[in-house]
Amino acid sequence: MAQASYPDELLYHPEHDWARIDADDPQLATLGITWYAQDALGEVVFFDPPAVGTTLAKDASYAEVESVKAVSDVIAPLSGEIVEVNEALSDNPAMINEEPYDGGWLVKVRMSDPSEREALMDAATYKGTLAG
Amino acid sequence: MTTDLRRTPLFDRHVAAGAKIVDFAGWEMPVQYEGVRLEHMAVRQSCGIFDVSHMGEIETSGPGALELLQRLLSNDVSEIPLGGAQYSVLCREDGGVLDDLFTYRLDIDRFLTVTNASNHARDLAWFQQHARDFPEAEVSDGIDRWAMLAVQGPLAREFVQAISDAPLPARMSAATRRLGGAETIVCGTGYTGEDGVELLCSAQDAPGLWDEIVRRGAVPAGLGARDTLRLEVCFHLYGNDLSLERGPIEAGLGWCCKEDTRFIGAEAVRAVRSAGPAERLVAFEIDGPGIARQGNPISGGGVVTSGTLSPCLDAGIGMAYVPSAQAAVGTRLKIDVRGKMRPAVVKDKPLYRKGS
Numbered sequence: 001m002a003q004a005s006y007p008d009e010l011l012y013h014p015e016h017d018w019a020r021i022d023a024d025d026p027q028l029a030t031l032g033i034t035w036y037a038q039d040a041l042g043e044v045v046f047f048d049p050p051a052v053g054t055t056l057a058k059d060a061s062y063a064e065v066e067s068v069k070a071v072s073d074v075i076a077p078l079s080g081e082i083v084e085v086n087e088a089l090s091d092n093p094a095m096i097n098e099e100p101y102d103g104g105w106l107v108k109v110r111m112s113d114p115s116e117r118e119a120l121m122d123a124a125t126y127k128g129t130l131a132g
Numbered sequence: 133m134t135t136d137l138r139r140t141p142l143f144d145r146h147v148a149a150g151a152k153i154v155d156f157a158g159w160e161m162p163v164q165y166e167g168v169r170l171e172h173m174a175v176r177q178s179c180g181i182f183d184v185s186h187m188g189e190i191e192t193s194g195p196g197a198l199e200l201l202q203r204l205l206s207n208d209v210s211e212i213p214l215g216g217a218q219y220s221v222l223c224r225e226d227g228g229v230l231d232d233l234f235t236y237r238l239d240i241d242r243f244l245t246v247t248n249a250s251n252h253a254r255d256l257a258w259f260q261q262h263a264r265d266f267p268e269a270e271v272s273d274g275i276d277r278w279a280m281l282a283v284q285g286p287l288a289r290e291f292v293q294a295i296s297d298a299p300l301p302a303r304m305s306a307a308t309r310r311l312g313g314a315e316t317i318v319c320g321t322g323y324t325g326e327d328g329v330e331l332l333c334s335a336q337d338a339p340g341l342w343d344e345i346v347r348r349g350a351v352p353a354g355l356g357a358r359d360t361l362r363l364e365v366c367f368h369l370y371g372n373d374l375s376l377e378r379g380p381i382e383a384g385l386g387w388c389c390k391e392d393t394r395f396i397g398a399e400a401v402r403a404v405r406s407a408g409p410a411e412r413l414v415a416f417e418i419d420g421p422g423i424a425r426q427g428n429p430i431s432g433g434g435v436v437t438s439g440t441l442s443p444c445l446d447a448g449i450g451m452a453y454v455p456s457a458q459a460a461v462g463t464r465l466k467i468d469v470r471g472k473m474r475p476a477v478v479k480d481k482p483l484y485r486k487g488s
Contacts, residue, residue, distance in 0.1 A: 042152070042356070043167050045441040046423055046448075048472075064470070066423050068168040068441050069356050071470070090421070 004035050007101055011117055012126035013077035015059075016040075018101065019120060027114055029078055032105045033065065033096065036130055042067040044096040049085035049107065056080055056109055058116050063106060065096060078116050080109035140185035141279050141335040142342055149352050157249035159186040162354040171353035172360050172443040175324050179285035180353035181345050184330070185338065188252030189274030190259055193242040196268030201243055204262055205235060206380060206397070208390040212237040217304045217321055220388050222255060223397025227379035227404065231255050232370055234321055236306040244274065244306075244317070244332070248370045262396070279338035283345055284328035284353075284361075291348040292318070292329050300329060312344050323358060325365030325482060360440050363449060364484035366415050372426055372438045373413060373451050382409040382453065384481070412459040413437070414478045416467075418448030422474040424467045430454055431466035431473065444484050448474070 010018040016037035022028035038044065046066040056062045061073035062082075085107050089095055096104035111117075121129070137160045146153065151162035162183065164171065174180045192201055201209040207220035216237050222230040231251040236244045247255045256273050263271045283292055292311065293300055296318070301307040306319040314337035319330040333341055346352060359369070368374050368383060379397075380389050381404040391398040391405070411434065418424060424439035430452055439450030454465065463478040 042164060043169055045169075046421065048421065066441070068360055068443070069163070071423075071425060 004039070005101075006035065006123040006127055008123045010101065010123065011077065011120035012123065013059075013075060013120055014129060015075035015077075017075055017077045019077045019117070020101075020105075021117065027111045028083070029080070029109050029111055030105050031077060031107050031109060032100055033074060034126070035100050037072070038097045038100050038104070041065060041072050042069060044093045047089045047093045047096065047106070049087075049089065050082055052082050052085060054082045056082065058113075058119075065093070074106065076109075077120055078109060078111050079113055080111040082107050083110050084108040138186070140183055141338040142183045142185065145339060145342055146183065146352075151352070151354060154355070156355060157186060159249060161186055162352070164354040164356045165352045168354070168356035168360060169443045171351060171357035174351035175285045175326055175353060175357065175361055176444060177286065179283065179287040179291055179328075179350045180324075180357065181342065181350035182282040182284070182353050182358055183280075183342070184282050184358075185279040185335075186249040187280055188247035188249060188255070189278045189280075189332070190245045190247060190256055191242070191272045191274045192245065192259070192269060193272075194268050194270045195241055196266040197241050197243055197270070200259075200263055200266040200269035200271075201235065201245075202393050203266070203395060204259060205233065205245075206385075206389040206395050206401070208393050209235065209243075210393075212243075214240060215301065215305050215307050217306055217319060221374070221380045221385055222258065223380065223395065223401065224376065225397055225400065227381075227397045227400030228376035229370075229374045229378065229380060229383065230258060230376065232368055232374055232385070234319075236317070236319060238306065238308075238317070246280075250371060277334070278332045279335050281331045281333070281338065281342060281345070282322055282324075282328065283331065283350055284322045284324040284326045285350075286327060287349065288326070288328035291345055291350055292331070294348060295344055303327070311341055314341050316341065323367055324361040325367070325484065325486075326361075360443055363438050363440055363451070364442050364444055365482040366451060368413075369438060378411070378453065379404055379409075381405050382411050383413045409456060411453045412456050413451055413453055414459050414463075415451050415481045415483050416449065416465060416476040417442075417445065417479050417483060418467070419464075419475045419477055421448075422469050422472065423448040424450050424452075424469050424474060424476065428470075429468045431468065432458065434458065434465075436467060442484065448476075449483050454478075
């Protein structure tokens with residue numbers, strides 16, 4: 001998508017990652033990178049997903065996304081275990097650019113400490129960090 | 133933070149076109165406009181235009197100019213015809229590569245050498261230092277005198293011809309033309325593997341020339357596409373594939389070294405050529421997913437010097453120095469890409485060929 005957008009229903013991590021807590025299951029979160037992150041990276045040409053079952057630690061890198069020019073670490077906004085990865089991205093990694101919050105999601109995680117969400121930012125706060 | 137970055141005469145054009153600007157060798161340069169892939173394919177299929185005004189120029193003139201350049205440049209400068217162009221490397225005594233350069237013979241005793249931005253100051257000092265031994269040669273810095281545009285792709289000549297007062301020079305030739313009123317040195321050279329021209333003009337003429345060629349359909353292309361285009365056709369990038377640590381024979385540039393001209397470094401180059409280099413620069417393609425990058429080590433010895441995703445081949449490609457025993461086309465390599473061993477195959481150069 002060409003225009004910057006930061007949906008209100010998501011939680012944001014300062015390393016430009018988002019988390020969407022599942023409406024029916026508060027321990028399940030979908031993770032991805034923000035509009036800002038994909039714009040800074042440029043066209044994503046490769047995403048090598050971690051395996052289902054991999055443990056994530058909040059604030060640590062759990063995957064890499066690559067543009068033509070560069071490799072970028074993806075930081076976990078929450079701790080937990082990966083229960084699903086977005087397989088569609090291996091054939092179409094540009095989805096991360098086109099739909100960073102929808103088709104471009106990266107992994108789904110079973111949270112090990114749901115209270116960690118309290119440390120994340122809402123959309124307005126995250127947008128404020130980008131302005132500076 | 134205080135920055136002292138230089139801007140080319142086209143900086144405002146880049147900003148207006150929505151370019152992402154990066155610091156490149158001390159210059160604020162456009163890395164991409166719409167996107168690297170789109171710009172890459174425009175050059176392969178129609179026409180792209182690049183601002184390469186960050187590249188430096190050194191003018192060497194006078195009755196001793198040829199003799200000085202013969203001492204400095206690895207190729208046989210006496211073979212450049214009037215209006216011709218030639219590629220060479222600049223070596224130290226030990227054969228280490230200071231830069232790779234195109235030299236144009238503008239007149240019998242007047243040459244223009246184009247340098248890499250990151251090496252320009254060092255090259256100029258090297259030229260001036262050695263010019264002391266050649267009192268009839270005069271060396272002058274042209275970096276502030278010239279802006280440079282590269283117009284590349286199958287339609288490039290058509291677009292530039294339409295505004296030229298005379299036929300464009302052929303490939304590997306250079307001539308002065310008036311392009312829409314701007315006096316321009318038109319060079320039949322490039323860094324993309326496509327037909328096209330490189331244009332040297334004054335800073336004040338550059339924006340008008342840029343606008344005129346863009347208006348005819350050339351797509352502004354940034355340094356990102358410039359890198360993927362050159363790597364698909366295995367052109368060297370100084371600082372990646374060429375450095376002081378390795379010589380031209382290792383880099384596969386023996387074809388532009390004529391040791392009999394006794395250029396600086398000729399004896400070192402001759403020794404490596406006759407003994408055979410311990411390492412060679414090869415082109416490779418990753419077999420499967422993954423993109424190798426500069427600095428990735430190779431199992432059994434060697435290192436990747438350039439790596440990217442090839443938009444035309446849709447695979448990870450690159451160049452690497454490997455032990456000579458592993459340099460044959462078809463050799464299978466294992467590249468350590470940030471902890472994952474990626475299989476790769478040594479390929480013929482260039483990796484991309486027109487129509488493949």
